[in-house]
Amino acid sequence: MLDFISLSNDPADMACMEKFYALTLDSFQGSANERLWLKTNIKLARLWLDRKEYQRLSKSIKELHRACQREDGSDDASKGTYLLEVYALEIQMLSEQKNNKRLKGLYNKSLAVKSAVPHPKIMGVIRECGGKMHMSEENWKEAQMDFFEAFRNYDEAGSMQRYQVLKYLVLTSMLVKSEINPFDSQETKPYKSDPRIVGMTDLVDAYQRQDIKNYELILQKHKDQILDDPFIREHIDEVTRNIRTEALLKLIKPFTRFTLAFIAKELQITVEEVQDILGFLILDKKVHGKINANNGTVEISSRSDVERMEAMQEWSASLGLLWSTVFAPGDSGRGGGGGGEESAGIGRAVYV
Template sequence: MSDDDFMQASDEEYDFEYEDEDDEDNGDVDIENKYYNAKQMKTTDPEDAIDEFLSIPALEPEKGEWGFKGLKQAIKLEFKLKRYDKAIEHYQELLTYVKSAVTRNYSEKSIDNMLNFVEKGADNPAAVSYIEQFYSHTLQCFQSTNNERLWLKTSIKLAKLLLDRKDYHSLARKLKELHRACQKEDGTDDPSKGTYSLEVYALEIQMYSLMRKNNQLKMLYQKALKVRSAVPHPKIQGIIRECGGKMHLSEENWAAARSDFFESFRNYDEAGDLRRIQVLKYLLLATMLAKEDIDPFDSQEIKPYRNDPRIAAMTDIVDAYQRDDIYKYEDVLQKNTDLLADPFIAENIDEVTRNMRTKGVLKLIAPYTRMHLSWIAKQLCITEPEVQDIVSYLIVDGRVQGRIDEHSGTFEIDSREDEDRIKAIATLSNAVGDLYNAMFKDGEGFRLSGGDTTVLGFGDSDTRDLGGPASRGNRKYRGAFRSGITLH
């Protein structure tokens, strides 16, 4: 073979190998182009986009990254179009990719984002029922692959779903399982899983708060506050503090409730969570119940929300409460019935209203001593039984001295002036009696001056002859006896 023939053969062999690699690259490029073309169709023609995404896995000789990406996009579109059965079917197929087709970190991040997507997109009961299937398949997959971190994240998401459903029995079982996963072999909390442990505490605290089991809630609340190994998301701290505030409020520990609601608001605000607005309303409620002259808007964190329209009604109520303006208070409450849509506010605003009406009754009856209960009710725009209840409380509490005549429906206040006058007369009468006893029973009565030792008293005859110029002197002495003075 000549050198030319050798070179020609070498070139042909080289060209063949080059063309083979080019075909492989072209295959990847075709798959990539197909993926991005399908993404362009998502908004204009989602159904065709789904078909394009689902065709990508078949183009790969082995399970790879593009098939994983295609399935992800198809599942999201199917869920959005309410094709929940298909979404679950393809999600199970997607989970088969996590063992070898993609890296551990990439698969973990993708699956977590997928679960967040379906959780946020569950805007109807049918969707919510399928979310649990997403969680269950995920837990089975990552338990078998020994990915504890993603298993914990998914289990916590499932626990949140059970909490939203108020399925407390299933939730309690899941929380026990999570507690064990966050503990060491000796049963103590594992410091390396402190963040997960705190999230579990937050879920359990919410459960006991909703179930109104204050004893268990208080114990968990104290344990959660002692966790120091975690760097939790501010939202978790906000949840724990909010439940703590509700617990303190139910125990009428107003100051502690106000402190916890403030901390909860601060954490929610830091997390950018909209829950901060509702907790701010709770803080204003606790401030009124604490009966302290503290303006919560003085703090730097809350000051920007003073004129926020979302809390305008609550701000007006606080203003009326602090000025003892019962009419303004009732007017704001009647015009903002949506304020009572929150069960917690609806339950505790009654105590504020009672305090407000009590102050209103005291202010109204101050100038009077006798009035009809129906008149008080009319003035304050409340019912007569409510007035009777408030007046009875004031009498029992010793803040008002008076009595209710149920037969005539009147309330009579004991006059303080009459009471003081009666006491003064009684004191004077006792003093006169003591003086009489001292002078005429225990003492010697009146004695004449000038050395005469004759004892004169009211029992002596004022017609005795005392000597000297008769008639005028005797009359003088008689007058002295009547006036009760000593003669000199």
């Protein structure tokens, strides 16, 4: 009965469910059926999460944690599966609240639980939240690994969330600038032509071919499918900037002088965006040149000029080191006594 009524998403049913769970929990008072109490309380906590009632959820989570512990406060290994479900609920709450400091510790703690055989959907939830946590830290590689594990678990559980997480996996593969197509793996290959993710499939293909014009067209064509998700919308700008940066580097390669307007027209972006990308590349020493903001031109130093300048800087540094070594203060006093006279003699010989 509890499993059946928990399937409803109707707001009117939520209040009814709350009463139902409360009555069920009251009936367990004094009962020895602790596992049924745990299952019911976990379902009630999930209701608080769905309704974003974090204060009530926190209270339920504390109760559940206590129920999964021994008298000495350590985790009860026999309740490992329930403990992971509680961790998953708390991890989801912290992820939604963007409390990464607490989330990181709890995430690592959940992965350390070895006494459980969790439902794959629970592990999918934990891994998905872990991936989002890594993304917020711009740790793209770790996020990619977590999203792959989340997808694999959701797929095993038959959860529809696998489609959303697969999009996140594609997103991270672009952010790590991987040359391996995310749909080449045995687990993801069956979804390559799925209409629910065709936008991301085409996007990663254009990205890996560095086809910026097609990339921009796909982003517009599948705007609803790609940008409807707030998480993707938050990070897609980084992907777009990366492909524009690569396209700009390729475009300016033959030139020693060009206008910002020319690049903007070729890449179909604003002059301000071109200036921003070029400024970053110059600071990062990936482009050797100067931007003249007054007339909107850019002059690129030739490689020989750059090498000559670097050689001059190296020679200047070496000369400075030699000067400080030969004429270091107090050198004439080294050795004391007769050695001092000898040093002085050498000093005179140098100036003769």
